[in-house]
Amino acid sequence: MTGRLSGKVAIVTGGARGIGGATAIQFAADGARVVIADIRDADATETLATIHAHGGEAVFVQTDVTDEAACANLAERAVAAFGHVDCLVTCAGILQGAFVPLDDFPLETFERVQDVNVRGSFLTVKHCAPKIAATGGGVVLCIASGAGVKGGSSSIAYGTSKAAVHGMVMVLESRLAPQNIRIHAICPGSIDTPLKRDNVRDGAIASGHDPEAALANAHLASPDGVAKVLAFLASADADYVRGTIFTR
Numbered sequence: 001m002t003g004r005l006s007g008k009v010a011i012v013t014g015g016a017r018g019i020g021g022a023t024a025i026q027f028a029a030d031g032a033r034v035v036i037a038d039i040r041d042a043d044a045t046e047t048l049a050t051i052h053a054h055g056g057e058a059v060f061v062q063t064d065v066t067d068e069a070a071c072a073n074l075a076e077r078a079v080a081a082f083g084h085v086d087c088l089v090t091c092a093g094i095l096q097g098a099f100v101p102l103d104d105f106p107l108e109t110f111e112r113v114q115d116v117n118v119r120g121s122f123l124t125v126k127h128c129a130p131k132i133a134a135t136g137g138g139v140v141l142c143i144a145s146g147a148g149v150k151g152g153s154s155s156i157a158y159g160t161s162k163a164a165v166h167g168m169v170m171v172l173e174s175r176l177a178p179q180n181i182r183i184h185a186i187c188p189g190s191i192d193t194p195l196k197r198d199n200v201r202d203g204a205i206a207s208g209h210d211p212e213a214a215l216a217n218a219h220l221a222s223p224d225g226v227a228k229v230l231a232f233l234a235s236a237d238a239d240y241v242r243g244t245i246f247t248r
Contacts, residue, residue, distance in 0.1 A: 006031030013092040016043035018193035020091030026227035028056030037063035065120030117161035137180025192220035
């Protein structure tokens with residue numbers, strides 16, 4: 001396949017579904033060879049099938065992003081499969097503890113969310129950035145959120161974790177630039193993903209409303225739109241873009 005990402009190799013964590021799944025499909029459509037990293041075998045198989053059906057190239061590497069050995073393996077497997085790595089997109093994330101008040105918030109829930117969202121982003125960047133540098137440079141795209149960056153969140157843990165991801169990107173920007181690696185934090189809004197759908201339902205239940213009616217009136221945006229933004233950012237066309245990007 002040819003396109004603006006032709007010849008590029010991209011790793012997408014959380015690439016089985018949601019924003020990650022849409023991104024994997026979009027990147028492949030734009031010519032990239034894609035490594036899907038996720039713990040969800042069935043969803044990953046469906047996403048792979050979609051990519052292959054349209055003539056794209058992709059492989060699945062089962063990866064728990066909280067496990068450093070697994071993240072190191074992901075980077076090595078990507079190089080073994082396609083020869084190099086040009087782009088990393090960190091979409092893996094969870095939202096737990098929505099609408100739980102501070103004095104009732106379980107420590108284990110707070111820690112679990114930080115493990116996946118913050119530790120997972122850190123570990124994948126840690127092990128994939130050197131592979132990108134080895135090709136002469138590329139792009140790292142970390143999914144943060146409006147939550148914790150310019151607004152609140154239904155979950156104390158989630159908002160905190162996304163603020164941390166955003167902060168990590170701000171610190172890494174100047175450190176990766178000498179290696180010709182451009183890094184961005186991307187902050188989506190209300191996107192139609194399984195995570196957001198569950199969040200809308202939880203909010204309705206917490207306030208005594210019908211969860212399905214709330215979902216129908218939520219006006220969630222398609223993850224395909226975010227995927228298109230990410231594909232642009234991964235391309236040479238975005239060479240002059242810097243900093244944080246907010247989407248719908």
